[in-house]
Amino acid sequence: MEISLILINELTQGKGLAKQLYWSPRSEVMDQDFNHKDSFKKRKTMPRWTQQVKICPETGVDGSLDDGHNWRKYGQKDILGAKFPRGYYRCTHRNVQGCLATKQVQRSDEDPTILEVTYRGRHTCRKASHMISKAVSSKRKMGLGENKVQKRHKIEPEVYMPLEEQNPEAFFNFGAELQVKTEDLDSKEDIFPSFCLTSPSIGSENEDNLLFTDTMMENHFMETFSSPKFMSPTTSESNIFCLSPPPCQFGSSGLLCQNVQTSESDATDIVSAQTSVCNSPIAELDLFDFDSEFQEFFSS
DNA sequence: TGTATTTGACCATA
């Protein structure tokens, strides 16, 4: 199975106030102060990433895409001009930890095998609790099985069911080329320099390693991003984040990409994505942290 | 009984 993943940093709110909100450390504080009245105003100021996931139909994988976070569906809406409805999800920890991250999942009109997942806001929920809840969530999902999901999607479940809710096991059974691309679709500003990450080795899948690499991910990405080479001017006009090739291993418990290094750097960092059965390895690389790490980096 | 999903209505934005 082959999956290409395109992470598009829309930054559609990259103008004026919105941009200030995103890049300013105050944005987090403002998130904390979030209340219902402000919800509609806030949504325009949230950073957005659109992640397109293409799944080859011949594989028969109707697949699961999860990003390592626990999402709760809070709405679904038919979008004008779109064949398929858009699902609205928010972080499960919204009430407990005030995490305001949300995502929208919509199937592409042109190619139903493409899921467009738009993320908004950053996760403020703790990773630890997230991982614990993930384990619980995994057990829950495994217990629930596919029948329940399909029962809940009474109408054309193959259409309405988000891929991330389908067949998570099969999702990881691919040796895929992983490509993460970001674009500034709106501001046209070169906010993000181009860089390339390669991951030539394969890691184990044990839990300790997952925990370890998860931490490594957070620790080392900042180092990578803050390095002079990372910050050096790029000749490319595009803002492309390339994760390739993926000697990343997708097992039943997730993806591990190790010894990731920048294409222009001799330094080797270990980067991995911890996932569970119900979690997408791809998105974990992700959003993780392109969101939070960049925000922290540029606000420093 | 607790949790997640569905769905119609409401509200802000363009």
Place this chain on the structure above:
DNA sequence: TATGGTCAAATACA
């Protein structure tokens, strides 16, 4: 004013 995003009551399920 049309549309997208969110809320919250109703419903489903384990």
